[in-house]
Amino acid sequence: MRAALSTLGVARPRDLAHALKLLHASLGAGRLVPLAGGTDLFVTLNSGFVPGRRFLDLGGLRELRGVREQGGRLVLGALSTFSEIREHALVRRRYPALAAAAAEIGAWQIQNRATLGGNIANASPAGDSLPVLLALEAVVQARSVRGVREVPFTALFRGYRDLALEPDELIAAVSLPPAPARAKQFFRKVGTRRAQSISKVVLAGLLRLGRDGRVDLARVALGSVAPVTLRTGGAERALLGARPSIAASDAARAALLEDIAPIDDIRSDREYRRRVSGNLLEQFLRVVDPRFARR
Amino acid sequence: MSAVLTLDFTVNGKRRRVRVPPMKRLLDVLREDCGLTGTKEGCGEGECGACTVLMDGVPVNSCLVPAVQVAGVKIVTVEGLAKGPALSVLQRAFVELGGTQCGICTPGILVTAHALLRRAKGRVPGDGEVRVALAGNLCRCTGYQMIVNAVRAAARETRASARKRVARAAKPVARAKTRPVRAKAKPARPKAKIARTTAIPVKTQPKAVPGRKRARR
Numbered sequence: 449m450r451a452a453l454s455t456l457g458v459a460r461p462r463d464l465a466h467a468l469k470l471l472h473a474s475l476g477a478g479r480l481v482p483l484a485g486g487t488d489l490f491v492t493l494n495s496g497f498v499p500g501r502r503f504l505d506l507g508g509l510r511e512l513r514g515v516r517e518q519g520g521r522l523v524l525g526a527l528s529t530f531s532e533i534r535e536h537a538l539v540r541r542r543y544p545a546l547a548a549a550a551a552e553i554g555a556w557q558i559q560n561r562a563t564l565g566g567n568i569a570n571a572s573p574a575g576d577s578l579p580v581l582l583a584l585e586a587v588v589q590a591r592s593v594r595g596v597r598e599v600p601f602t603a604l605f606r607g608y609r610d611l612a613l614e615p616d617e618l619i620a621a622v623s624l625p626p627a628p629a630r631a632k633q634f635f636r637k638v639g640t641r642r643a644q645s646i647s648k649v650v651l652a653g654l655l656r657l658g659r660d661g662r663v664d665l666a667r668v669a670l671g672s673v674a675p676v677t678l679r680t681g682g683a684e685r686a687l688l689g690a691r692p693s694i695a696a697s698d699a700a701r702a703a704l705l706e707d708i709a710p711i712d713d714i715r716s717d718r719e720y721r722r723r724v725s726g727n728l729l730e731q732f733l734r735v736v737d738p739r740f741a742r743r
Numbered sequence: 744m745s746a747v748l749t750l751d752f753t754v755n756g757k758r759r760r761v762r763v764p765p766m767k768r769l770l771d772v773l774r775e776d777c778g779l780t781g782t783k784e785g786c787g788e789g790e791c792g793a794c795t796v797l798m799d800g801v802p803v804n805s806c807l808v809p810a811v812q813v814a815g816v817k818i819v820t821v822e823g824l825a826k827g828p829a830l831s832v833l834q835r836a837f838v839e840l841g842g843t844q845c846g847i848c849t850p851g852i853l854v855t856a857h858a859l860l861r862r863a864k865g866r867v868p869g870d871g872e873v874r875v876a877l878a879g880n881l882c883r884c885t886g887y888q889m890i891v892n893a894v895r896a897a898a899r900e901t902r903a904s905a906r907k908r909v910a911r912a913a914k915p916v917a918r919a920k921t922r923p924v925r926a927k928a929k930p931a932r933p934k935a936k937i938a939r940t941t942a943i944p945v946k947t948q949p950k951a952v953p954g955r956k957r958a959r960r
Contacts, residue, residue, distance in 0.1 A: 457746065458765035458811045483809065487789055490768070490807040494787040503766065507812045531801070555879025556855065558789055560801040561808070643878030644790055 453493060457502045458483070464511040464591065464620070471504055472593045472616040479615055480504035484527055485561040487554065488570045512565065512620055515539070522624045523589075526565025530577075534559060543624060545633035545652050549580045552635075555643040565619040571609045572646075574715075576637055578677040579652035579669035583633075584624050588613075591620040598623075605676035631656035631665050634732040638724050640715075647672045648716035651728040655687070655736045663687045663696075668729060673708040673721055680707040683729060692739035700733070701726040752813050754779065755823030765811035770794045772810050773820060781821040781850045785881070792880035795851035796820050802855045804879075821850035824857055833857055833897040836937045842893035844884035852880045856894045865905055867898040892935040900937055 459480055461467035474480040481500035483489055484507070492499060506512060512527040515536050522538055533539050534550035553559060553567070553576045567577045568588065586601045590613050599612055606612050613619070627633070634653045639645030650671040658664035666687035671677045682703030690696035710721035733740035748765040751758065754777055761776040773779045773796070782805060785793030789804040796805045797819035824831045833856055836842065843849040859868060859876040868876070873891045882890060 453766045453768065454764040455746075456764070456766040458748075458809070460811065483812075486807050486809055486812070487804075490809070491788045493766070494768075494806065503809075505765075505809075505811050554789070555792070556858075556876055557792055557795055557802045557804045557879045560798075561803050643875070 452496070452498055455501070456498070458505050459502065460505050460508065464509050464618075467504060467506065467509060468591060468593050468616070468618065471618065474502070474504075475616055478502060482506055482569065482618060484563045484566040484569075485529065487558050487562040488566060506618070512618075518623070520626045524564055524622045524624070526563060526568075526619045526621055528564045530554075530559040530562050530564070530567075531556075533564060542627045543580075543584060543633070545635040545654075546577070546580045546584065546624075548635040549576050549637075549652070552576060552637055552642065558644075564622055568604070568619055568622070569611070571605065571611050573608065573674060573676055574647045574650070574672040575677065576647060576650055576671065579650055579671045580635055581622065581624075582669040582677055582679055583652040583654050583667045584627065585667075587623045587625075588619055589621040589623060590614075590617040592617040596620070602679065605678075608675035628654060628656060628665055632736045634735060636728055636731065638728070646715060649673060649710075649721050649724045649728060651725065651732060653729075653732045655733070657692070657737065661691055663690050663692075668700075668704065668732070670704075670708060670725060670728075672715075673710040673725055675709075678707065680704045682707045687733075692733070692737040694741060694743050697730055697733050697740040701729055704729050748811060748814075750810050750814055752815060753817045755819055763810045765809060767810045768806055769796070769798075769808040769810060769813055769818070770805040772813070773805060773818070779820050779822050783847050783850055785847065785851075790881070791848070791851075792855065792877075793848050793851045795854045795880065797854060797858055800858070800861075802858045802879075819854070819857075821853050824853055831857070832900050832937070833860065833894070836893040836897040836900070836935075837890070839937050840893040840896060840935050841889040842885065844882075848880060848882045848884075852877060852882065852890060855880050856890075856897075859894065860898055860901065863898060865898075865902050867895055867902060870895070896935045896937050899934070 459470050461470055471480050478501055481503045483503040483505050513525045515524050515528055530550040530553045534547055540547045554562060564577060567575045582601050588599045588601065588604055590597045590599055592614060604612055631654045637647045637650040639647050652669045654665060654667040655663060656665035666684045668680045668683045670680060683700040686700040686703040687696060704725060705722055708725055710718045712718050747762050749762050751760050759777060761772060763772055763776055770782060770784055773782050782796055783793040784806060785791035787806050789807045794805040795802050799817050825834060833853060855877055870891055873894045
């Protein structure tokens with residue numbers, strides 16, 4: 449076995465309250481590293497990097513499991529796996545973009561272990577569920593010994609891999625507001641292959657045309673194109689009030705390119721990402737209403 | 744917080760107790776502490792699927808699972824697919840249809856395909872469905888087509904034998920109802936078939952004995 453792994457300790461809390469106490473108490477001397485599905489953590493560990501000497505096993509905490517309805521909202525426990533999300537009837541019906549993202553994260557083996565809370569906590573700008581949660585205006589329920597705090601997704605990412613959470617807070621659940629009625633949802637990731645790849649660009653969107661034929665709701669979120677997953681306010685403003693046309697699509701594309709700041713890295717380069725981001729936006733609009741592609 | 748964990752779990756239907764560090768990988772627990780070396784390590788980062796095992800019935804990458812999360816869990820490895828010396832229908836299909844070449848990916852692929860066929864419950868999954876299910880299992884030899892053929896052939900054979908059992912069990916009166924309804928003459932397409940043997944036929948045994956060099960010509 450990997451030599452380093454044999455020296456690592458694990459705390460096994462009885463319940464969520466116990467876990468929060470242990471996490472809080474660890475702040476002074478080597479913070480406990482939360483461990484959920486392990487699909488990101490063990491990649492790091494197997495590569496030889498040890499993010500901490502002691503881990504907090506969340507696996508047994510029932511309070512963090514399950515998907516439930518709560519006053520019109522859908523609350524997904526932080527330990528919900530992407531297999532559970534992909535197959536959940538309410539997710540598929542109300543949030544098809546989230547079901548689509550869950551089906552394209554890793555492959556079957558990863559989806560059976562990787563958790564929604566873990567994808568958020570890992571805070572990679574390429575995290576595939578993140579643009580969807582941003583576009584759906586999800587709210588993260590953070591728990592600590594001090595109680596529950598709700599953090600809107602739009603305020604969650606402060607900078608590269610920097611979450612607006614305290615070191616003794618755990619992501620307990622993600623709460624989704626009702627999906628806007630009649631709005632079309634879209635998700636697409638572009639990577640080297642359909643499965644197992646880390647996204648070069650990922651886009652999630654919601655769009656609705658009002659009775660007057662003009663766009664009255666537009667949300668566009670992208671991953672892998674900036675230090676954080678972001679909503680493109682420029683493209684959204686360009687679309688609001690517009691009638692579906694190629695001119696509206698072009699204007700939104702131009703505005704989107706002002707909002708993103710992709711880099712060259714091992715997976716892709718800046719120019720490719722800019723081109724593909726624009727193409728994904730056009731595809732999204734065209735799928736919702738073919739007039740976005742008509743001259 | 745303990746440095747060593749007493750781990751009770753089930754492997755291939757047998758209860759096991761091992762004492763291991765809590766962050767030891769399930770892959771290493773199986774190979775080193777349980778002596779089950781059928782499960783292979785490929786990439787060690789959840790990319791290739793060579794280390795796939797079933798955890799409470801679903802495929803996972805055992806290189807990404809810490810021992811601490813295996814307590815009380817049911818694990819099935821490639822060693823658990825065959826009943827004694829006889830290969831499973833799926834394994835036989837891989838042997839006879841060329842679904843395996845160098846073999847390092849085969850244990851993981853068999854485990855994932857086994858889970859797929861169980862989920863399909865007698866239905867023969869389509870080509871695309873097999874490919875999506877196996878997307879987390881990389882193979883650098885076969886080009887995948889023979890693997891997909893083998894999985895589908897195994898599904899067809901399992902379905903055929905299940906239908907025979909149903910037909911045999913049904914009373915003569917009820918037989919008409921339970922007899923499978925065949926679609927109208929479909930255009931015939933040659934389908935991969937597994938030979939009707941229960942053991943590996945001699946002709947498909949590997950020519951070279953492991954550990955012995957093949958005679959040079």
